[in-house]
Amino acid sequence: MLNIPTPILGEVSAITIASPDLEKSFDFYKNLGFEEVMRMNFPFSRIQISDGALLIMLRQDNTEYIALTYYVKDIDKSIEIIENGGLAFLETPKPTDVIKKYLLKSPDGFNISFVHIIDGYSQPKGPTMLTMPQSDYTNPEKYANKTCGMFGEFAQPVKDLEVSISFWSLLGFNALYKSSGQNPWAILSDGLAIVGLHQTESFSKPTITFFAADMKSKIENLKQKGIDNYREQSHGNIVLTTPEGQEINLFSLGM
Secondary structure (H helix, E strand, O other): OOOOOOOOOOOEEEEEEEEOOHHHHHHHHHOOOOEEEEEEOOOOOEEEEEOOOOEEEEEEOOOOOEEEEEEEOOHHHHHHHHHHOOOOOOEOOOOOOOOOEEEEEOOOOOEEEEEEOOOOOOOOOOOOOOOOOHHHOOOHHHOOEOOOEEEEEEEEEOOOHHHHHHHHHOOOOEEEEEEOOOOOEEEEEOOOOEEEEEOOOOOOOOEEEEEEOOHHHHHHHHHHOOOOOEEEOHHHOEEEEOOOOOEEEEEEOOO
16 A cells, blocks of 8 residues: 555645647647646636646746646645745745745756635546556556556656655655666655656656556557657657647556
């Protein structure tokens, strides 16, 4: 049994991605099994999408940006937890801000934001690779996302795995899996988000990763849909690049 903790930072977590063309990005993600959850235009244009297990917020912005975002009802409590851990925010809200937002950076420069909400946001209920029984890993019918498979991790390259694990533990994350060796890595969760920390130079920016037992056929189906912006990897895996520049790993289970 995995020791998945109870979340302490908020009620909902999402991956926020800036896009210069929301509709173009949304059309791409629809081909990956995502659907629109909510669309908002104030104070800026954004589309909330989900595949049933993972929540993504596409935000209209010409500046490249990606973050792990928490939507929080009692944001003062979350901020107090973080500050009591000795962490300092890079950005804090101004008195005139319509939406109260805080920004924190990991030791490796990864963005973690906290946004005050009242209602209208909910965490997807579908199973991720951490929450579904391992006996279901080889049954694609059990996947929340039938197109890409199981959401496995929001992967980040790190310089020092132990330093990064210590940082994330201050935010309520537990290391659920850990591997040493030439390229050590760990999978962490706080009960909402799943973060993969990889001490490696094989990739350079945060990457969304899916796994599937039938990934070969899923990749073929995506190619037949016309998706062609990808890099081939070993074992038939691919790395997709979205219109806004986000990378998405599609990996066969066990690879």
